[in-house]
Amino acid sequence: MMLNNAYCSDKYQYTMGKSFFESGNAERRAVFNLFYRTAPENNNWAVVSGTDEVIEMVNSLGNMPESFFEKFLPGDEYAEFRKYLSAMKFTGNIYAMKEGEIAFPKEPVIIVEAPLVQAQVLETPMLCIMNHQMAVATKASRVTRATSKPVSEFGSRRAHGPWAATYGAKAAVIAGCASTSNVLTEVLYGKPSTGTMAHSFISSFGCSVEGEFRAFDTYIKTHMHEGLTLLIDTYDTLRCGIRNAIKAFRANGIDNDYPYGYGVRLDSGDLAYLSIECRKMLDRAGMTGCKIFATNSLDEYLISDLEKQGARIDCYGVGDAIATAKNNPCFGNVYKLVEIDHQPVLKRSEDKIKLINPGFQITYRIAKAGLFRADVTCIRGDSLSRKIERGETITIRDEYDSNKYTTFYKGTYKAKPLQEKAIDGGKTVMERRSLDDKRTYYLENLSRLGASEKRLINPHYYKVDISDTLYDTKMGLLDNIIKEIDSKAISAHVVVDMLYDFIDGTMACHNGQKAAVAARAFIKAHPEMPVLFVCDHHPADHSSFKDYGGIWPMHCITGTRGAEIEEGLAGYATEELTFYKGEDAGTEQYSGFEGANTSGETLDDKLQELGVRRVYVSGIATEYCIKATCSDLLAAGYEVCLLTDALAYVDEDGHEKAIAEMDGMGIKML
Known part of the structure; x- marks a missing residue:
């Protein structure tokens, strides 16, 4: 069976699809953006490659029989959905950056506008294509920017499979490589492949200096109307390799007048030193036109170093x-829903970098005096996009600092939209271009970036922003979802050490009785809220007691009244939600996180089991057990609210200081 790339997918695309289909949501209009969040390896930007293969993949949807889908969606429950999938052609629109475009983080590289199921099932194959090719293209861009000399790609044998080799070679050429060794890339894209010889070719003529010469001589004679590059490091580069190459060239009349080009290749050793010495020997032989080609696990850093050393290398x-x-084989493109039925949506995350831009978008690149100056992504048709389309004066503000802005005045700038329509109503409309055209387009784009933005290390920041409308849309959605989450957040009340010894006993604290009354009032006002109790529970010989080397009077000894919960609160305590600390004679424990209930479960265990997000804290004493418990709650990711009128304390100054410290930590004071 020939594999259809459109179905190189993850199962969950189809489990979601079935839900959409059976719930009547399959045909809802959806907009997805494919974009990346951060560029790899100190880059500020990436090179686009893969959109042509995406278009081909999209066009192959719906070309498989029901029997194909039955292999991974078996059973009667999937029967109707299988029929739907086998007949499902792509009918939507796709907007995409052209191959060879330079893309910055968060800009939509591809926008899919289509019925929900159609758009959803494209996620995995689209990411598979784009992540691979953009990773290779962006790396190739870095390597080729390390030198002004030609760079040839010939990594097929190291690639992660035949198609990775073929499409990777294509991506490398787009991003600046002068040639590739991959012959299938030549077949598919018409880019002539290049190649010379391996060490095995030379050693097949005998493991000797004379055998090396015969290998060179034979190769030249059998390739007289092609470029000739001889591999000279099989035995000894300087003592026989370069000498045999010169001898073989002379024997066959190859000199500077040879129209197809000739050269030697270095594949090991000190490439800088060897290239300099070989250049001297070639020049003395009158072969000043003979090129020196260098290989051997090179990358942008090694090439930069060779250039700095004055290596006489003509191509890499x-x-x-x-x-x-x-160094960065996994590119970070993601595919996110940004609009459903004309309503913008977003994904909010605990990681700020994962917050996405909502809505149906378009990105403009602003050029001034021949150089790219800024990119701005807008909601399609918003105020800024209309001004840009009309060439009016525009102001682009920094998304994170409104005091930073750039104004481009009417008549002083040019703008182009970066996403072109590639598929319109299921029909391909983007013009197909040759591989050389795509490479030329990339090089033109590269030439319009400032020199500082092309540095391999610590490149200068390029201005990438969003329109005010897009910003307001995003913030509005965020505010709404946060308010909704807050309104539905599960809360709990943790009561710490409201025990008789801290209220009227051996360690009676200031405000103890009032704190107990306030805690009880809070519980009554929030009957839906679970209440968890943390209690000191000491043996009589506990190490914190003065009689045993500690600093505290004897208190909260197991089995005594002093260790009991205050009577007005005791009725709310349950065995499961009561946690005891300080039970080991040799260990001091202040935080409620250090205790456990009679089943051995911790306070954190129970809060998580209950699904609690926000914790209200009351109890005794502010400076010690309250502060320690609140600190641990905060560190564990809970929102912590301190009931300040339900606190008791050892010392008023210590209480005030602890309150100030907790306030500074982000604990909310109520």
């Missing part, structure tokens, strides 16, 4: 560093 061959996007 790079394999695994490009073919596998070495």
Whole structure:
């Protein structure tokens, strides 16, 4: 069976699809953005490659029989959905950056506007294509920017499979490589492949200096109307390799007048030193036109270093560093729903970088005096996008600092939309271009970035922002969801050490009785809220007692009245939600997180089991057990609210200081 790339997918695309289908949501209009959050390896930007293959993949949807879907969606419960999938063609629209475009973080590289199921099932195959090719293209861009000399890609043998080798070679050429060794890339894209010889070719003529010469001589004679590059490090580069190459070239009349080009390749050793010495020997032989080609696990850093050392290398061959996007093989494109039925949506995350821009978007690149100056992403048709389309004066504000802004005046700038319509109503409309055209387009884009923005290390920041409308839309959605979450957040009340010894006993604290009354009032006002009790529970010989080397009077000894919960609160306590600390004679424990209930469960265990997000805290004493418990709650990720009128304390100054410290930690004071 020929594999259809459109179905190189994850199962959950189809489990979700079935739910959409059976709930009547399959045909809802959806908009998804494919974009990345951060560029790899100190880059501020990435190179786009893969959109042509995405278009081909999308066009292959619906070309499989029901029997194909039955292999991974078996059973009668999937029967109707299988029929739907086998007949499902893509009928939506796709907007995409052209291959060779330079894309910055969070900008939509591809926008899919289509019925929900159609758009959803494209996620995995689309990411598979784009993440691979953009990883390779961006790495190739870095490597080729390390030198003004030509770079050839020949990493197929190191690539992660045949298609990775083929499409990776294509991506590398788009991003600046002068050539590739991959012949299938030539077949598919018409880019002539290049190649020379391996060490095995030379050693097949005999493991000797004479055998090396015969290998060179034979190769030249059998490739007289092609470029000739001889591999000279099989035995000894300087003592026989370069000498045999010169001898073989002379024997066959190859000199500076040879129209197809000739050269030697270095694949090991000190490339800077060897290239300098080989250049001297070639020049003395009158072969000033003979090129020196260098390989051997090169990348942008090694090439930069060779250039700084004055290496006499005319062109470089790079394999695994490009073919596998070495150092950053996993590119970070994601595919997120941004609009459903014309209503913007977003994904909110605990990680700020994962917050997405909602709505149906378009990105404009602003150029001034021949250079790219800024990118701005807008909601399609919003005020800023209309001004840009009309060429009016515009002001672009920094998303994170409104005091930072840039104004472009009417007539001083040019703008282009970065996403072009690639598929319109299911029909491909984007013009197909040759691989050389895509490479030229990339190089033109590269030339319009400032020199500081192209640095391999610590590149200068390029201005990338969003329109005010997009910003307001995002913040409005965020505010609404946060308010809704807050209104439905599960809360709990943790009562710490409201025990008789701390209220009227051996360690009676200031405000003890009033704190108990306030805690009881809070419980009565919130009958839906679970109440958890933390209690000191000491043996008579506890190490914290003065008689045993500690600083405290004897208190809260197990089995005594002093260890009992205040009577007005005791009725709310349950065995499951009461946690005892300080039971080991040799261990001091202040935080409620250090205790456990009679089943051995901790306070954190129970809060998580209950699904609690917000914790209200009352109890004794502010400076010690309250502060320690609140600190641990905060560190564990809970929202902590301190009931200040339901606190008792050892010392008023210590109480005030502890309150100030907890306030500074972000604990909410009520």
